[in-house]
Amino acid sequence: MSEEKKSLRKKINTTGEMGKLMADYFYELDRASKTREQKIAWCTSVGPAEILQSLGFLVHFPENHGAMLGTTRMASDLIPATNAIGYSPDICSYLTSDIGSYLKGETPLTKAYGIEKVPIPDVLVFNTNQCRDVQDWFSWYGREFKVPVIGIQTHRGVTGVTEEIVTSVENQMQNLVKPLESISGNSFDLERLKQIIRLSRECSDLWKKVLDTAAAVPSPFTFFDGTIHMGPAVVLRGTSQAVDYYKLLLKELEDRIANRIAAVENEQFRIYWEGMPIWGRLRTHSEMFADLKACVLASTYCNSWIFTDFDADDPFRSMAKAYTELFIVRADEEKEKYIKTMLDFFKIDGIIYHDAKTCPNNSNNRYGMPQRLENLTGIPSLVIHGDLNDMRLVSDEQTKTNVEAFIEQLEESK
Numbered sequence: 001m002s003e004e005k006k007s008l009r010k011k012i013n014t015t016g017e018m019g020k021l022m023a024d025y026f027y028e029l030d031r032a033s034k035t036r037e038q039k040i041a042w043c044t045s046v047g048p049a050e051i052l053q054s055l056g057f058l059v060h061f062p063e064n065h066g067a068m069l070g071t072t073r074m075a076s077d078l079i080p081a082t083n084a085i086g087y088s089p090d091i092c093s094y095l096t097s098d099i100g101s102y103l104k105g106e107t108p109l110t111k112a113y114g115i116e117k118v119p120i121p122d123v124l125v126f127n128t129n130q131c132r133d134v135q136d137w138f139s140w141y142g143r144e145f146k147v148p149v150i151g152i153q154t155h156r157g158v159t160g161v162t163e164e165i166v167t168s169v170e171n172q173m174q175n176l177v178k179p180l181e182s183i184s185g186n187s188f189d190l191e192r193l194k195q196i197i198r199l200s201r202e203c204s205d206l207w208k209k210v211l212d213t214a215a216a217v218p219s220p221f222t223f224f225d226g227t228i229h230m231g232p233a234v235v236l237r238g239t240s241q242a243v244d245y246y247k248l249l250l251k252e253l254e255d256r257i258a259n260r261i262a263a264v265e266n267e268q269f270r271i272y273w274e275g276m277p278i279w280g281r282l283r284t285h286s287e288m289f290a291d292l293k294a295c296v297l298a299s300t301y302c303n304s305w306i307f308t309d310f311d312a313d314d315p316f317r318s319m320a321k322a323y324t325e326l327f328i329v330r331a332d333e334e335k336e337k338y339i340k341t342m343l344d345f346f347k348i349d350g351i352i353y354h355d356a357k358t359c360p361n362n363s364n365n366r367y368g369m370p371q372r373l374e375n376l377t378g379i380p381s382l383v384i385h386g387d388l389n390d391m392r393l394v395s396d397e398q399t400k401t402n403v404e405a406f407i408e409q410l411e412e413s414k
């Protein structure tokens, strides 16, 4: 890539700070895994992490590890090991690459931090609000490590999040406390949970403000930046470090807005990304869109870690509400309303739907949504076929040709 092309995308200065934060998080987990001085829980990315933290667990998020397997492009070589033990190549490639990584004893943590392997769990806790795959994924490890697997079953595809649904999830969350007390050896402390929810809410509010800066014209931030900078919102929500980090990042982005500094030089087209990132192509895609003067600036994906319902005065119910109101849990009707709001707010010219072969749960193009939204808003869209982690399912040539034709179409309609 030439220097000229590189200069089209503006680098975020606080990235170094985030790197340190994430490194400390992994080192702490690794220490605890080796010394066994603090209990470790594995949790799904939109699982009840706050309850686990309140009981003194350090929390590892396998999806975060899955994304690292994707960005380092290790995933495609590891997936076949999991296929060989009976898990289909068509199911979640986070699951298949993460279990493959364990089976083959290879992790991106080694190159990044000198850490030999992911931390050993004392318990695995899931919420099926996002998909069923997480339960199967955690159950495999539960059998492997001979540790308990507990979780929450969430109603999915719902139009309205009714009081009955929230009550069901709230009860399931409360029922986690007893077994977790006995695994952790600590007594549940409601005040501690409230404090963590307060910090999680603060983190979520700041993360939302960060993402919302992309409504400025030109946008100071891209979707590709978001996929990297969401790390603390996923793994460190509920801590003051995450709050401090997003204050720093927000300040940098507000300064950019004040000085009209664009994330993509000479921004001409504003694009919305719907679906999973293609982790192994983040840089390629970021450069491809920047070359076309197109800023992919907002997404449903990065917004998934915004929990505006969190309320420290009503921790269990507000958690139940926040983790069930999520986009991925909802029926298409609600999803379309949400996307329409996002298109207006971010002044979007076009939508890219990523049809991720191994994640139907986060591929929203399959049941006519692009056509319905285009009829409603007049905003054109393009579907690109690929995958989050399995790069054998990605055709770079086809993606490039289709994206270039799409941007040309946007140009003509301007």
Ligand code: SF4
Binding pocket: 063, 092, 093, 094, 095, 130, 131, 132, 133, 134, 276, 358, 359, 360, 361, 362, 388
């Ligand atoms: S939502 Fe998709 S990518 Fe995430 S764990 Fe489930 S199947 Fe995998």
